[in-house]
Amino acid sequence: MTPLRLGYLYGFGAYLLWGFFPLYLKLLRPAGPLEILAHRIVWSVVFVALLLAAMRSIGFLRALARRPRALAGIAVAAALIAVNWGTYIYGVNSDRVVETALGYFINPLVVVLLGVTVLRERLRPAQWAALGVGGLAVAVLTVDYGRLPYLALTLALSFGGYGLVKKRLGLPAAEGLFVESAVLALPALGYLGWLTLNGDAAFGHVSAGHTVLLVLAGAATAIPLLLFAGAANRLPLTNLGMIQYLAPILQLACGVLIFHEPMPPARLAGFALVWVALIVFTVDAVRHTRRTRATARAKTQTPALAPQ
Template sequence: MWGFFPLYIRVLRPAGAMEILAHRVVWSVAFVALLLTVVRRWRYIRELAQRPGKLAGIALAAALIAVNWGMYIFGVNSERVVETALGYFIGPLVMVLLGVVALRERLNLAQWSAVGIGTLAVAVLTIDYGRLPYIALTLATSFGAYSLVKKRLGVPAAEGLFIESAVLALPALAYLVWLTLTTGGTFGQGAGHTTLLVVAGAATAIPLLLFAGAANRIPMTGIGILQYIAPILQLGCGVLVFHEPMPPARLAGFALVWLALIIFTVDGLRTTRRRVAEREAEHALVA
C-alpha cells in the first residue's frame, strides 16, 4: 500500500501538497475515532489525557510525521518520486545513526561500512542532482526520528495514531477553512475527487495499523527486510509509470545505497542468528 501511494497522490491533483496533507490529517482523526468506537478502546485515550509527559511526546511525534507526510506529498506532486524512494531506502541507515547519537548504541565494522557507503551514495547523488537530495534526507530523518520517539513512548498503534492526528487536526482544519475562504480549495469539486480526499484518512491509517500488527508477529529482522518493498515499488512508479529520468550517475548512487543495505541486512541476519543460537545454548544448559 505504501509502495503504490504515489499513484493515489497523483490522482488527487489539482489539490496541492498542503491541502492533501490537511485532509489526510482531518480524515485520519475521523477514521481512527470510528475504529476506536467499534473496538471500544477509548479508555486508554482518557488515561493518556492525564499523562502530560506522554502527550508531549505524542505531540512531538505528530510534528515529525506531519513533516514526513508533507515532504512526501510535495515530492510526489513535484515529480520527484524517485527521490522520495531514495529517502525510504536510506531510512534504515539514518535510524542506525540516530541509535548511535540518541541511544549511545555501538556499531560494528559492517554497520559502519554500510553507513560510510550510504554517505558516499548521498555525495554521488548530490553531484548528480546539482544539490543535496533534501527531499530524501528530510524523509529519512523525519521518519527515523518519528520511529525513535514512538519506540520510547510505547503507545498502542490506533490510540497513538488518533492522538497524533488530533494534535494536528486543529491547524489542519484552520488551514482548510482559510483555503476555502481565499482560493476555494478543491474539496467539493466533483464527487470522485471529494471522495478520494475523504478516503485519504483510511489510506493513511490502514497501512500504519497493519504495520503495527505485523510488528507484533514478525521478527524485527523480517520487518527490516520487508521495509525495502515500499521504496522498490515507489522507485518503479517513478521510473516505469511517471517516466522520471534515471541517468547513469543517479543509478550509481542508488547502487551504492543498495550495496549499503545489503551489508546492513546481512549483518543483521547474522547477528540475529547468533543471538538465537546463544539463547538456545543457554536453554540447553538450564535443561
C-alpha cells in the same frame, strides 16, 4: 492460519499499499500539497475515531491525559509525521517520486545513525561500513542532482525521528495515530477553512470522485499503519526489516516506469551504493540475530552442574 503467516500477510499488505501510494496521491491533484496534507490529517482523525469507537477503546484518552510527558512526546511525534507526510506529498506531486523512494531506502541507515547519536549505541564494524557506503551514496547523488537530495534526507530523518519517539512512547498503533492526528487537526481545519473562504479549495470543486478520494485519505493513511502494527506483533524484527524494502522498490518502479522520471547513470550509481549499504546492513543484522539465538539456545541446553 498461523500467527507467522498472518504476520507476513499483514506486512506485505502494508508495504504494498505504501509502495503504490504515489499512484493515489497523483489522483488528488489539482489540490495542493498542504491541502492534501490537511485532509489526510482531518480524515485520519475521523476514520480512527470511528475504529476506536467500534473497538470500544476510547477510554485510553483519560489515562493518557494524566501523563503530561507522554502528551509532549506525542506532540513531537505529530510534528515529525506532519513533516514526513507533507514532504512526501510535495515530492510525489512535483514529479520527484524517485527521490522520495531514495528517502525510504536510506531510512534504515538513518535509524542506525540515530541509535549512535541519540541512544549512544555501539555499532558493529559491518554497520559502520554500511553507514560509510551510505554517506558515499549521498555524496554521489549530491553531485548528480547539483544539490543535496534534501527531499530524501528530510523523509529519512523525519521518519527515523518519528520511529524513535514512538518507540519511547510505546502507544498502540490506532490510539497513537488518533492522538497524533488530533494534535494536528485544529491547524489543519483552520487551513482548510482559510482555503475555502478565499475560494482556493479544491475540495468539492473538482469532481465528486476527487472529493471522495480526499475523504478516503484518512483510511489510506490508517490502514497500512494498522497492518504494519499487526505484522510487527507477529514477525521477528529481522524478517520485518527485509520486507520493508518492498515499499521503496515499488515507489522507485512507479517513478521510473509509470511516471517516466529520469534515471541517469550517475543517479543509478548513487542508488546502487545505497543498495550495497543495505545489503551489508541486512546481512549483518541476520547473522547477528542468528548468533544471538544460537548462543541463547546453547545456554538453555547446557546441563547444570550437580552439586558436589
